[in-house]
Amino acid sequence: MRVQVAIIGAGPSGLLLGALLHQSGIDTIVIEQRSPDYVLSRIRAGVLEQGTVNLMDRIGLGKRMHAEGLVHGGFNLGYRNTRHRIDINKLTGGKNVMVYGQTEVTHDLMDARAAAGAKTVYEAENVQLHDFDGASPRVTYTKDGVQHEVQCDFIAGCDGYHGASRAAVPAGSIRQHERVYPFGWLGVLSDTPPVAHELIYSNHERGFALCSMRSKTRSRYYIQCSLDDKVERWSDQAFWDELRLRLDPEAAESMVTGPSIEKSIAPLRSFVAEPMRFGKLFLAGDAAHIVPPTGAKGLNLAASDVHYLSHGLIEYYQDKSPAGINAYSDRSLRRVWKAVRFSWWFTSLMHRFPPHEHDRGEIGQKIQEAEIDYLLGSTAASTALAENYVGLPLEV
Ligand code: RFL
Ligand code: PHB
Numbered sequence: 142m143r144v145q146v147a148i149i150g151a152g153p154s155g156l157l158l159g160a161l162l163h164q165s166g167i168d169t170i171v172i173e174q175r176s177p178d179y180v181l182s183r184i185r186a187g188v189l190e191q192g193t194v195n196l197m198d199r200i201g202l203g204k205r206m207h208a209e210g211l212v213h214g215g216f217n218l219g220y221r222n223t224r225h226r227i228d229i230n231k232l233t234g235g236k237n238v239m240v241y242g243q244t245e246v247t248h249d250l251m252d253a254r255a256a257a258g259a260k261t262v263y264e265a266e267n268v269q270l271h272d273f274d275g276a277s278p279r280v281t282y283t284k285d286g287v288q289h290e291v292q293c294d295f296i297a298g299c300d301g302y303h304g305a306s307r308a309a310v311p312a313g314s315i316r317q318h319e320r321v322y323p324f325g326w327l328g329v330l331s332d333t334p335p336v337a338h339e340l341i342y343s344n345h346e347r348g349f350a351l352c353s354m355r356s357k358t359r360s361r362y363y364i365q366c367s368l369d370d371k372v373e374r375w376s377d378q379a380f381w382d383e384l385r386l387r388l389d390p391e392a393a394e395s396m397v398t399g400p401s402i403e404k405s406i407a408p409l410r411s412f413v414a415e416p417m418r419f420g421k422l423f424l425a426g427d428a429a430h431i432v433p434p435t436g437a438k439g440l441n442l443a444a445s446d447v448h449y450l451s452h453g454l455i456e457y458y459q460d461k462s463p464a465g466i467n468a469y470s471d472r473s474l475r476r477v478w479k480a481v482r483f484s485w486w487f488t489s490l491m492h493r494f495p496p497h498e499h500d501r502g503e504i505g506q507k508i509q510e511a512e513i514d515y516l517l518g519s520t521a522a523s524t525a526l527a528e529n530y531v532g533l534p535l536e537v
Pocket of ligand 1: 149150151152153154155172173174175180184185186187188189243265268299300301302303304305306326328407425426427428434436437438439440441442443
């Protein structure tokens with residue numbers, strides 16, 4: 142088989158890229174190693190920036206998102222038993238975020254791709270990338286015991302942090318930057334009404350907690366946990382008890398608990414691979430970079446990568462100009478590094494660090510508290526937080 146662009150991975154970045162290219166008449170195949178149900182069972186992001194919302198609108202998939210998504214003009218910082226509202230709408234001159242789960246975004250993209258009859262292979266095994274440094278890239282995979290080969294002009298590596306695409310790049314051609322944080326997040330999804338109308342990010346001496354949601358009847362909560370913690374150690378009751386201890390009295394009092402429908406632990410890391418292009422292979426989304434979830438930036442960065450990459454590829458096919466694809470890596474990385482900085486900063490501000498951590502101990506804790514005090518008392522500092530939270534502008 143031959144296509145113009147072979148896309149590896151049917152997460153948000155792969156499916157979004159597929160939709161944007163399809164809209165411009167560019168022929169693609171999406172090759173995914175898991176089943177659609179497996180992809181949809183991963184509970185991840187919940188907060189979309191305006192730029193991500195605009196992309197969904199641009200491909201005609203905004204209808205359900207606007208009907209079911211929740212528009213938030215602010216969020217709360219919990220600190221010393223008090224909730225402080227960050228009015229992101231006012232501080233950014235009218236910008237908001239949209240609470241609409243990654244599962245729903247992926248669902249909408251999968252349905253649209255199927256309806257358009259675009260080529261998608263699920264449960265592809267042994268996906269391998271070949272000759273992307275030459276004129277004729279290829280992707281091979283096995284499906285139901287039969288080996289297949291796809292010839293293409295370009296390969297988009299949208300297969301996440303553990304995927305085959307970045308791993309196919311020779312070690313000498315790629316620089317990798319990484320920080321692993323000394324804690325993880327234990328997350329619970331439950332069919333209970335959210336504790337508050339907007340998100341609460343809570344800095345607490347027992348550890349960070351986040352109250353988020355998927356709808357008015359479905360909540361998503363996280364608590365900071367140690368890296369060696371195990372999900373099996375946390376009964377639902379133990380989770381609710383610990384979460385309650387980390388919230389202000391009003392939130393603790395009004396929290397509605399119920400059985401968890403998903404419970405998982407995620408480690409936190411910052412990671413960037415540079416560059417994001419190797420000959421005819423482009424990396425996008427988590428395949429190229431990871432941020433800790435505190436700033437809600439991962440999915441939104443995947444969307445901005447795909448925005449730049451789709452522009453470059455469309456320009457290549459329609460105007461015969463390689464300018465956009467040549468600029469892709471630098472353009473994306475400028476935005477990526479700013480989100481890496483913001484996510485690192487917000488993570489450092491909100492979590493409890495082990496005392497032996499570099500630059501922590503008692504003085505680190507005191508500096509963290511001074512910074513929160515400063516943030517809550519300074520319009521300039523709150524504006525910087527709000528500006529980053531709603532998402533920095535996309536270059537055109
Ligand atoms: P994905 O979603 O990992 O999708 C990659 C796809 O590639 C497939 N794959 C392969 N396919 C073929 N061959 C191979 N060898 C393959 N290896 C892997 C995988 O099965 C998968 O289907 O990457 P993508 O598309 O780049 O999307 C990135 C986002 O998923 C990620 O950045 C966000 O979920 C991060 N994130 C958040 N981002 C936000 O913008 N806002 C949030 O509120 C937010 N909250 C979160 C998060 C991530 C979290 N976890 C669990 C890490 C909360 C959490 C807890
Ligand atoms: C979520 O709802 O899963 C979520 C929201 C905000 C974050 C991270 C995760 O910063």
